[in-house]
Amino acid sequence: MKQIAKKALIALSLAVSLPVVAASYTIGTGSQSGTYYPLGGILAKIWSENIDDFDMRAEVTAASVENTIKVATNKQLVGIAQGNVVLQANEGTKPFPRKMDVAVLFALYPNAVQFMVPADSDIHSISDLKGKRISVGAPGSGTRVSSMNILNTLGVSESDIKPQSLNYTATTNALANGQIDAGVIVGSLGVGAITELALTRKIRILSFSADEMAKVMQANPSYQALEAPAETYKNVPTFTTPAVWNVLVVNKNMSEDMAYEMTKVAFDNMAKIRQVVGVTKYTTLENMNKLSGMALHPGSQKYLDEQMKK
Known part of the structure; x- marks a missing residue:
């Protein structure tokens, strides 16, 4: 009995001394x-x-x-x-x-929906994206959901473009290398991926017109207009874009x-x-x-x- 009691005491002391995981x-x-x-x-x-x-x-x-x-x-x-x-x-x-x-x-x-194009691109509005190669965001990302919602709201369907499903890094790399005509990144103003791209390439962010913003906000009440000041990214002029929290x-x-x-x-x-x-x-x-x-x-x-x- 003493041996059993001793073993029980040892087991209890070990249990007490073990750290809480x-x-x-x-x-x-x-x-x-x-x-x-x-x-x-x-x-x-x-x-x-x-x-x-x-x-x-x-x-x-x-x-x-x-x-x-x-x-x-x-x-x-x-x-x-x-x-x-x-x-x-x-x-x-x-x-x-x-x-x-x-x-x-x-x-x-707030997260800004940022449509990026080369600075010398002939793309100046969402409607100009028809027929273009566009990175609309990685599968499973909010970027993809937001980009397609906005494109559809403004009359551009997936069949109207040549969509590519790329993440942030792949999107900026493809835009820098001329493999796509436009890319979408949904992120905070000053997001690292776009900041880094603008340091080595001349880019623009598409600015939404008042009419485009009204249509987007009417169809998607979670969006609001966000004014981005000039030089949010290097050499990028001011732009207006939809944002969602x-x-x-x-x-x-x-x-x-x-x-x-x-x-x-x-x-x-x-x-x-x-x-x-x-x-x-x-x-x-x-x-x-x-x-x-x-x-x-x-x-x-x-x-x-x-x-x-x-």
Whole structure:
């Protein structure tokens, strides 16, 4: 009996001394040349360092559509995605086969839909894209969803163009090498992929007319007009383009406590996040629910309500 008791005591002491293993999670981002990846990286770091038993890493993905599906099917805890993509997932419209179990943790910053062409191109409007070779974005990306939505809204169907499905890096490389006539990147103003391209090639960003913007916003209420100042990219004149807010998407069944804690920790450390990703200057309490048509997760709404009372 003494031997059994001794073994039991040893087993108990070992169990007590073993470290608690933190739960491992991922945040879905996008291409490493975009804004999603560094933003996901700093969020993962902040959450891992400030939430007990929580370990997160940033995952490179095809971005919005893939992230939203993975969150809805519990393959990621959180993802960065374009608001219009999350709305489509919530409604169960294309490219989603059914309604997805998604909710918004909070809005991040506006994403500009940027149609790039060589500076000396004869393409000056969306209608000029007919018959051209265009990178419309990688499969599973919000870029592809947004570019095709806008093209279709303005009377340019997929059969009217020669579409190519390229990610950010492949798009800028192809445009630089003359392999495509135009390329679309949906990202923050000053996104790295376009910034790097403009340093070595003379480019323009198509500017939408007032009539084009009105049609886009009427068909897609999640878009708004965004005025980009001259020199947003080297030698690129001012342009007007549709923009949609990026959000953090989570599964709607995430516990209220976890959603609250993640939101609180992110905003408590927002100064550190802005040092890494400057565009998060738009990530404010006032902009948390900037995506119209979809409510915040109850946990993050609880945090917002508390802050607004202060």
